[in-house]
Amino acid sequence: MAEFPLTVPGDPALAGTLTLPDSPGPVPAVLLAPGSGPLDRDSDHRRMRLGVTRDLAHALAAAGLASLRYDKRGVGGSPGDWRRAGLSDNADDLVRALGALAARPEVDGGRVVLAGHSEGALLATMAAARGARVAGVVLLAGSATPGDELLRWQARQIAPTLPAPVRGVLWLLRADLERKVAANHERLRATTTDVARVGGARVNARWHRDFLAYDPRGDLARIAVPVLAVTGGKDLQVPAADLDTIAATVPAPVTTLRVPDLTHTLRRQPGPASLRAYRGELARPVDGEVLDAVTSWCRTVTGLDRVPAA
Known part of the structure; x- marks a missing residue:
């Protein structure tokens, strides 16, 4: 695995990290979108280090896929003010990042997947509904509720x-x-x-x-590429029942995975679901079943499984 800085052009420019697998290119790639609030390219907040997009990037590289993750406006190396960015602005930023990733010579621009966690899942939904040229969409703790x-x-x-x-x-x-x-x-x-x-x-x-x-169902109904939707049984921020709504609304093939004991942080939590346990969860990496499900699905949807792994 190798990682390099990558700047997404536009206003404002976004600072990111391109992660490449140890295999000859061009390779399929995944654009990773973090959740809501002032999160950096790793999905880290100054008070809470989620590490979701970082863990995904490293798992994808091990599976032969490149990825791009980026700092949101006004966070890390990206200028601007995150408090002044609307949901649609964040979706515009994701589309810009998609163009920057697809244009890289190390990446097969025809085999790029959008993957988002929490708000990032909504942004991926919005971008795919606009007709973004992608091979598939991964919705991690993504909502289908207004x-x-x-x-x-x-x-x-x-x-x-x-x-x-x-x-x-x-x-x-x-x-x-x-x-x-x-x-x-x-x-x-x-x-x-x-x-x-x-x-x-x-x-x-x-x-x-x-x-x-915003009602995600309108955009979900316009997604024309395969979707993987993963939500935890102990998610207190997104109903796990929304998986059924996603499957019933997206006209393209949908794979859903409800992981018992998984919370919104994409880690498992024993006992009754509680936000107070988040800090303890975050001492562990993203759940292995989630990482395996995402990497396996991305390999399949981009056709990488039809080529012997390097």
Whole structure:
């Protein structure tokens, strides 16, 4: 495996890493899109190192596939301000990155797969629906639920997992977490600026307006290439039942995988699902079953399995 810096041209330019396998090119490739918020090319946040796209890149290289992962706007080596980027801006960035990857001489531009985790799965859905020239799409913890409904669903899942003192305070205040989330949605919908203050915090209001209004099912219905969708049975941020919606909505062939005990971090968690266990999970790499499923599917959909591995 070898890794090189790669800059995605455009405004703003995006800093990334091209990872190549130890096999002669041009080879098939996978464009990796991280989740929401200020994540770098490895899917790392300054407070939480997810490492999803890094682990995927290294697993793909071992399986004979190249990959590109990149820093989002205003993160790592990419200029800009992530708080001012809407969901559609992030999708535009993914399409630009796809062009940069497909143009590389080491890469077979006709055999490129889009793969995204969480928000990245939505971006991959949006790009594929626009007609991006790809061989397939991988949706890791990807939603098929409208944004406003999804955030209310998350509140219902997360509330019982909060620490007892927090639940006690909410009870004393007669506070309904889902209702508070819905109220914040209305405040965000009423904003007109890229950045706004909600609950005393500066948030990316433009992204939230886009997300609240976005229904992935419309774009899923326009995907014309094979899809692999993977979600965990203990995901508190995306319903595992959305796998059935994806399979029923995408007109092209769909392979779904629901992994028991897997959380939104793509690691396994024993016991009741809880956000509090995330930090412990992140000391481990991405789940091996997930990595094997993605690499095997990508090899098949790009035709690499028809060629003897180097």
